[in-house]
Amino acid sequence: KAGVTQTPRYLIKTRGQQVTLSCSPISGHRSVSWYQQTPGQGLQFLFEYFSETQRNKGNFPGRFSGRQFSNSRSEMNVSTLELGDSALYLCASSLRLDRDNEQFFGPGTRLTVL
Amino acid sequence: DQQVKQNSPSLSVQEGRISILNCDYTNSMFDYFLWYKKYPAEGPTFLISISSIKDKNEDGRFTVFLNKSAKHLSLHIVPSQPGDSAVYFCAASAVYGNKLVFGAGTILRVKS
Numbered sequence: 001k002a003g004v005t006q007t008p009r010y011l012i013k014t015r016g017q018q019v020t021l022s023c024s025p026i027s028g029h030r031s032v033s034w035y036q037q038t039p040g041q042g043l044q045f046l047f048e049y050f051s052e053t054q055r056n057k058g059n060f061p062g063r064f065s066g067r068q069f070s071n072s073r074s075e076m077n078v079s080t081l082e083l084g085d086s087a088l089y090l091c092a093s094s095l096r097l098d099r100d101n102e103q104f105f106g107p108g109t110r111l112t113v114l
Numbered sequence: 115d116q117q118v119k120q121n122s123p124s125l126s127v128q129e130g131r132i133s134i135l136n137c138d139y140t141n142s143m144f145d146y147f148l149w150y151k152k153y154p155a156e157g158p159t160f161l162i163s164i165s166s167i168k169d170k171n172e173d174g175r176f177t178v179f180l181n182k183s184a185k186h187l188s189l190h191i192v193p194s195q196p197g198d199s200a201v202y203f204c205a206a207s208a209v210y211g212n213k214l215v216f217g218a219g220t221i222l223r224v225k226s
Binding site: 035040058 | 120156157203205217
């Protein structure tokens with residue numbers, strides 16, 4: 001069974017640009033969550049999607065947005081990039097929404113903003 | 115405002131000895147706790163969890179202890195192996211759904 005895949009793996013952008021990251025969950029998984037990992041901050045929750053609906057949102061500005069498609073694939077978008085957006089963006093999928101359901105993480109997309 | 119804190123950025127342990135990783139939380143609504151392990155260039159992988167109705171959960175070499183009154187949990191790895199060298203994240207959950215609140219992580223180095 002293929003794991004969670006994220007594309008691209010690495011990305012370099014400049015301030016002010018926008019970026020779209022993609023996540024393909026494990027086949028059959030309907031829940032996708034996104035996290036931002038920065039040194040010293042751990043993983044910070046961005047948002048969670050289930051059946052194409054955003055079910056939960058973290059404390060990030062409106063420049064961060066996401067969506068989920070009918071095949072459960074998800075994208076997140078960051079507009080007007082800032083230097084502080086440089087981070088590893090991780091996507092995790094699970095079968096259902098309930099928290100006892102193990103989340104499986106992808107390898108992440110490393111975003112560098114210059 | 116870090117609701118989950120891992121105060122030790124790194125820990126170095128000799129192979130065969132016990133590794134103890136600590137985690138403190140401030141939100142009394144947290145009632146489900148997890149540990150994840152992360153190798154470089156890979157996503158975190160689930161290691162072990164504990165519900166607040168328990169104070170201990172074991173899985174092979176890994177044991178998680180929960181002290182609700184102190185809002186503290188710890189992960190014990192016995193015996194430690196070089197392959198355990200990774201970043202360990204503590205995470206907590208309080209509501210229905212998958213929203214997890216993570217600590218900053220502790221780098222564990224197991225020396226052979």
